[in-house]
Amino acid sequence: MDFLSPEEWTAVALSLRVAIWATLVALPLAIWVAFLLARRDFWGKQLLNGIVHLPLILPPVVTGYLLLLTFGRRAPVGAWLADTLGLVFAFRWTGAALAAGIMGFPLMVRAIRLALETVDPKLEQAAATLGAPRIWVFLTVTLPLILPGIIAGAILGFAKAMGEFGATITFVSNIPGQTQTLPSAIYAFLQVPGGEASALRLVAVSVVIAMAALIGSETLARRATKRVMGA
Amino acid sequence: MDFLSPEEWTAVALSLRVAIWATLVALPLAIWVAFLLARRDFWGKQLLNGIVHLPLILPPVVTGYLLLLTFGRRAPVGAWLADTLGLVFAFRWTGAALAAGIMGFPLMVRAIRLALETVDPKLEQAAATLGAPRIWVFLTVTLPLILPGIIAGAILGFAKAMGEFGATITFVSNIPGQTQTLPSAIYAFLQVPGGEASALRLVAVSVVIAMAALIGSETLARRATKRVMGA
Amino acid sequence: MNLSVSIQHRFAGFTLDASFETPNGVTALFGSSGSGKTTLVNAIAGLLRPDQARVQIGDRLLCDSDQGLCLPPHKRRIGYVFQEGRLFPHLTVRQNLRYGSWVSGRQRDQAGETRVVDMLGIGDLLDRRPGALSGGEKQRVAIGRALLSQPLLLLMDEPLAALDEARKAEILPYLERLRDETDIPILYVSHSVAEVARLATTVVLLGKGKMLKCGPTAQVMSDPALAPAIGLREAGSVLTATVTAHHADGLTELAAAGGQVFLPRIGVPAGGTVRLRIHANDVMLSLGRPGRISALNVLPGKVTSIRSGGGPGAMVQLKAGHDQILARVTKRSATLLGLEPGSEVFAIIKSVSVAQADIGARNQSMAKSDTTT
Amino acid sequence: MNLSVSIQHRFAGFTLDASFETPNGVTALFGSSGSGKTTLVNAIAGLLRPDQARVQIGDRLLCDSDQGLCLPPHKRRIGYVFQEGRLFPHLTVRQNLRYGSWVSGRQRDQAGETRVVDMLGIGDLLDRRPGALSGGEKQRVAIGRALLSQPLLLLMDEPLAALDEARKAEILPYLERLRDETDIPILYVSHSVAEVARLATTVVLLGKGKMLKCGPTAQVMSDPALAPAIGLREAGSVLTATVTAHHADGLTELAAAGGQVFLPRIGVPAGGTVRLRIHANDVMLSLGRPGRISALNVLPGKVTSIRSGGGPGAMVQLKAGHDQILARVTKRSATLLGLEPGSEVFAIIKSVSVAQADIGARNQSMAKSDTTT
Amino acid sequence: GQVTVFAAASMKTALEDVAADWQRQSGHKATLSFAGSSALARQIEAGAPADLYLSANSGWMDRLEEQGLLRSGSRSDLLGNQLVLVGPAGTAPQPLDSTLIDALEGGHLAMALVEAVPAGIYGKAALEYLGLWTDIAPHVAQADNVRAALALVAIGEAPLGIVYATDAQAEPRVDVVAEFPAPSHPPITYPVAILTDSKADTVQAFLDYLKGPVAKKIFLRHGFTEPPQHK
């Protein structure tokens, strides 16, 4: 397609990959954290809550910088992960996904937690009396009932990942084909006089993708809500 | 206090003002939009939904740029607002609040909408049979029942506003005392070598404020949830 | 005010099609589980928008699909006691009770509130939230909330199902007073024939979404053909009688069409009229006037019909005066006694069989003194 | 298996303190609204963690605060029919019914499922979701779900309150079979004495959180002192009788301690034992053996006590054979007949007064043939 | 009396010193708004209340000039800078030849965005001039601004980076390992101009002060150079 240059297509593909991975990997974790925050009382709960919200509160550059200090090659955690799991984030698309996932994390957790808090514990009790162990209660009753919240969280995370720029570029820079996501490319175009038109093209692509995801998620969510509310 | 310079205190105060205004003004609008999206069917609903999510999807710089093109002094809407209502956004703290509000808007809408979708319509029906006109039903039943969602939305919006940087600096620049919010100040510090320590101080202030807001909101939300879930 | 209803609505796999018109008073909506009672009531309240509907109270037209008219629920002024409570969880019991006058801006009737709260026994609960109430307590609050919304029509969907007999016995007279003192029609869904017979002026019988029967209580209840639908145990007849005297031993003497009847004290002064529901099961037949027996009420009558099905029982309809009395006896007894239409028999009814729950005051002018009972 | 319960719990403004031990079979938990029934049942199910508790089924200790033992709900193997349904809204009716075997990994009992579905009349609803069910339909599914979870104890909180008489009459025999064929104890909360008397081996009477009485059904029910608590209308006695013959006219002849009794056909073969509940209201007393009367059952007996309160009625307790029969008559009748302890009287009971709902099969070995009735 | 200066973020420390000095001298206050040159230029196009624009490259200044937003005759090149190769403190000097790629040891060369940000553009031109670009291009990590590139080197994530001499001088954690010869890249200039809309009466005085010897000394102290002589 002539609309975008090959390099731009690469950026589109990369952005998609980053957003999808960020969402998929962060989602289970977000569910777990949301569950802890909504249902458990433990020491340091407010701390966890604060940490989860941190990426929202901090300017993205700061988050990116902190990521660099934590997951960089030379950073303790980064080095350890690279040595033991062979998992390298620095200057890789995985790092972009990590940044995007972390930036979207508070949004996911909030949505899921909100859904969790409206689940009627009476239904979970009913499941328990029918012989379901806790984990089964969660999987068969709680999880389906919070599906609309999970979908909302996922789409928020995905949208955020598609738009995330500050933390990503600070953490993994902008290496075409490896870490150059759509927002980085858009940013670059906006830095040069006359680059607006090119930026706009990429914005359009980004918007189209996110809208498709949004509409898809709406359909899913409507179905899930209908099931949950009955009818 | 010596911990921060007078200019930095100004930035803190400004950030607070911006975040509070952004949250307070955006909240009713977010409730209204969430209501439309959750409860009404109308032509262009998916469009509205998309527009609401746009600030999440777009890199903040783009949002800031679009704001500049729309609400700038020379821009049509901006000029019109200035002429008719005397409301100037360009290069004022009001503009920073507008940017922050817009960036946080999708988060608010989602949280509130999620809460709205779990309200049992049977309770609203009951209110109607007791003679409550629609608007009363909304105010006396729906609104209190979605209070946890509203609080969640507000705190997300507030946190986002405290951390928003890209759109703000692009839209209203970084003028100390007028549009220099904490994140802009942090950014500026990160632009100079050796500015990390100063940046860190500001980050700490930002985190403390946001955490205080967070913990406050948690308390409120817990109370609201308790009321709603009964007990 | 009379209530005129005509509603058609289809769900997947279920069609409701019912039209009836009932006079002032209480209309009992009766039918087995899943027969469409709640659907009908929802449609009247405006919560369900039926495919086709016409609902009119007196001369207030609430809804008419043909004219495209359909008042929203809050303009219908209907007090609805839901089958499942539906209390506002975020409001206290007191706030729930006052919700109706609050949102409609009507003057709150403090005396009425106190009366309702006392009657329902929820005075101790006023500051609690619904989440901390027992099932029956919730239902009582729901009843109170509907009563206090100053409705022009009351819809009650199995309001007393979750309550014990003692509590029912306290609430029923109140509903009777409501029926008699006000002009508010009541549509009352119930599975309990005892409640229905006592309260209802009219009975509407639903079955699988169709209206099977609609008519005055006495007539529907004593229709032997409907006994299976109502439940054999609950079949019976309804007599109207006038109080003639209150005796010192706690009995009230009444004059029914068929003769003199003694009942435990009724809270209606001499001259008042009451409705008595007599279970068919509670009526014994004797060919001769029985001797030294504990039953005080012996009404002479004539057999008008005998209906027997596959079971061992037979439903005998008598005419005593101009009243109809249903008696359920075994086929064996019918044979032993040689019963056939035209037989002269004595109906024996124990005074205590006609329990309080089955007696309803019917006299509007007198009913107020009833409060002191 | 016997059930032994001892629970103390405080809510703000309400204290539950009840201990009882009941033998195998059905235990009816009886008490007015807000008396603590649901709280007690929740504590047994493990949904409420009471301040102090000890619950034991047979030799399975579910919970003992003293030992610090408290099994979580899912390990208690309790089938709980909740007062408010609590169906899973995201699952179809079929999935709701199968939930128990699904999550516990137990083999699903297809035959049992078919039987339960038929009995509850929910075959047409299997693919629907709970949101589209009527109140009674929901409750039936909830009953089915609990029954099919293969519980070791059944807790039923007003399971039949939302159902019509016909449906109740279908479900009750099933519960009886459950009681008789299996070893599963049932704790049954109800406001309906008819249900209680028919099903229950033991009755526990709660009042304001305290246990007022616990004992065999016949004894609690025929205790004249408890009549006010139970409701006058519902007071009565329970007789045990043996089926002697089934007659061609649809009547079953039974031998009670006090004499021969005829009842509409009972689904128990000759030789089987049944329990009959006789409402005190349904018993008439006569000084001489009555003549040509439709009542088939005339049992001679001797007055043992007469209790009369402020009202016009008197509760007369008779001894007929070794059975106790309660009769409720007016004071006037008692005086007219000159009744006093020791008087020889005849108790007249109509066959049809002892309705199906009041007859419970009591013979375990015979009960199976019952299915064919 | 107040002058509002829109200045490229990289000039923050130096310009703040100068402004402070000017305030001491003249009693007038200069309000400094630091952001990216591009953002500032767009804001000026949108009517920002700025008096003076100090850009990090001539491109954006040219654009403003084309639009007639600069007070005619007020534009001049204020400063110059030098492009250097840096490594973490202690790195040995590195010749600018084909051994450069080996010196990366598989790591990345940190630069600013090579198509968008001046330091990146200059760096790319220099590498092309030296015939190293094609080989090194895949190893370049592009940060969104030169400070971020510097930070990558400073914390050891990148073994080498191309930054301005001013940056290198202020960051103790890096050492200059090579200097790019002036002819290898377009001249690095910091143009300054008064904006047409400027109302401040002191703006000309401030500009003169900026160009004056006192300010120049301060700038030189921060590592800036005299502006390169024009073609």
Ligand SMILES: Nc1ncnc2c1ncn2[C@@H]1O[C@H](COP(=O)(O)OP(=O)(O)OP(=O)(O)O)[C@@H](O)[C@H]1O
């Ligand atoms: N969570 C709670 N907090 C405080 N009080 C409660 C709570 N739950 C129940 N109660 C009170 O405890 C008492 C007993 O409640 P419970 O639900 O056990 O009654 P019940 O016997 O089941 O009544 P019903 O027949 O009306 O269902 C009631 O007075 C109720 O208001």
Ligand SMILES: Nc1ncnc2c1ncn2[C@@H]1O[C@H](COP(=O)(O)OP(=O)(O)OP(=O)(O)O)[C@@H](O)[C@H]1O
């Ligand atoms: N939303 C719905 N969609 C489809 N079918 C429905 C819906 N609501 C109710 N039904 C069906 O309509 C029929 C009538 O339901 P309704 O609630 O009116 O019964 P009901 O007479 O009130 O019964 P009950 O005494 O059990 O409350 C039932 O078969 C029910 O399953």
Ligand SMILES: [Mg+2]
């Ligand atoms: Mg119903």
Ligand SMILES: [Mg+2]
């Ligand atoms: Mg209860």
